[in-house]
Amino acid sequence: MTSTKVGAEPRLTSLSHGGGCGCKIAPGVLADLLRESVPPVHAALLVGRETSDDAAVYRLDDARAIVATTDFFMPIVDDPYDFGRIAATNALSDVYAMGGSPLFALAIVGMPITVLPPETIREILRGGEAVCASAGIPVAGGHSIDSVEPIYGLAAIGLVDPRRMKRNSGARAGDVLVLGKPLGVGIHSAAFKKDALDAPAYREMIEVTTRLNDVGPALAALDGVHALTDVTGFGLLGHLIEVCRGSGVRASVRLRDVPLMAATAALARGGYVTGASQRNARSFDGEIAFDAGVDAIAQAILFDPQTSGGLLVACAPVAADDVLRTFHAAGFAAAAVIGEVAEGAGVTVA
Numbered sequence: 001m002t003s004t005k006v007g008a009e010p011r012l013t014s015l016s017h018g019g020g021c022g023c024k025i026a027p028g029v030l031a032d033l034l035r036e037s038v039p040p041v042h043a044a045l046l047v048g049r050e051t052s053d054d055a056a057v058y059r060l061d062d063a064r065a066i067v068a069t070t071d072f073f074m075p076i077v078d079d080p081y082d083f084g085r086i087a088a089t090n091a092l093s094d095v096y097a098m099g100g101s102p103l104f105a106l107a108i109v110g111m112p113i114t115v116l117p118p119e120t121i122r123e124i125l126r127g128g129e130a131v132c133a134s135a136g137i138p139v140a141g142g143h144s145i146d147s148v149e150p151i152y153g154l155a156a157i158g159l160v161d162p163r164r165m166k167r168n169s170g171a172r173a174g175d176v177l178v179l180g181k182p183l184g185v186g187i188h189s190a191a192f193k194k195d196a197l198d199a200p201a202y203r204e205m206i207e208v209t210t211r212l213n214d215v216g217p218a219l220a221a222l223d224g225v226h227a228l229t230d231v232t233g234f235g236l237l238g239h240l241i242e243v244c245r246g247s248g249v250r251a252s253v254r255l256r257d258v259p260l261m262a263a264t265a266a267l268a269r270g271g272y273v274t275g276a277s278q279r280n281a282r283s284f285d286g287e288i289a290f291d292a293g294v295d296a297i298a299q300a301i302l303f304d305p306q307t308s309g310g311l312l313v314a315c316a317p318v319a320a321d322d323v324l325r326t327f328h329a330a331g332f333a334a335a336a337v338i339g340e341v342a343e344g345a346g347v348t349v350a
Helices: 026-035 082-099 118-134 187-195 197-208 217-219 235-247 264-269 275-283 296-302 316-329
Strands: 044-046 056-059 064-072 100-111 139-146 151-160 176-180 225-230 249-253 288-290 310-313 336-343 348-350
Touching: 026 296, 064 082, 064 217, 064 235, 082 100, 082 118, 082 151, 082 197, 082 310, 100 118, 100 348, 118 139, 118 151, 176 316, 187 197, 187 264, 217 225, 217 310, 217 316, 225 235, 235 249, 235 275, 235 296, 235 310, 235 348, 275 296, 296 348, 310 316, 316 336
Parallel strands: 100 139, 249 348, 288 348
Antiparallel strands: 044 056, 056 064, 064 151, 100 151, 176 310, 176 336, 225 310, 249 336
């Protein structure tokens, strides 16, 4: 779909201190904020916040459960239509990551009304509505405020069969890990803000971040798929640590097999890494061990905050081919096996 750029001045990214999922509160800080908060307990609540899963799940009956999530952030790009598309795609991903299908969405809108022209704000909303239409759901309402920085996202409501629901805490020793999208979104966005991202790299970033993870229900239905999550603001290693903590296992990642966008490695070597990547690394210090050949640049890529990143699957080895075929048939050409799960704790990278 062709986007229309409206209101080029001021640049959307110039109005925010961060962008995309790089805006997330650092995982270590978030854990401290929630330390004294009591996890909810309710017989019908199948998934709460106990394992940092992607969405809440509430059982209606034996065959139906509601999936509820919310996600919003500040601009990662200057094109308002693309910003809306990326934010909506990212928000719906959490429903797909539970193995669910979205039903409808509510818009979350915070805009500097005296700074941005109405046409620009309309384009942001139109981008989000276009993604929801492609997912087959309406934007049924929402809430808006006049804010200092532009903010957009969705509260997404979906449906899942509890018997097919997948959590981030179901990984088993002996599983293999499959990643659906290439890494590098945070690095690309850092380069974009400094006018250092060329047209092909920008196009690839937009293609990756606006591809719906609607393959989630098909993956969840496969025999041998034990855990699902999506890779977003805490980076690949951060979200993998959450899988390991919740599942009581350890994981190993092969750096050479991790898919990257075409320009990611060169941009990272050029210094275009994010502060969020460094915060992620500090938050998981002591839980991740790197082989000597995994240098600081590679580590920054693995901690790079992904906006609308790929699904991460833990599955039995015999299911890996089916998982890859399902990804590839849905258009996720970069999907690849990147590591294994074993007994223990933490993550090793070689």
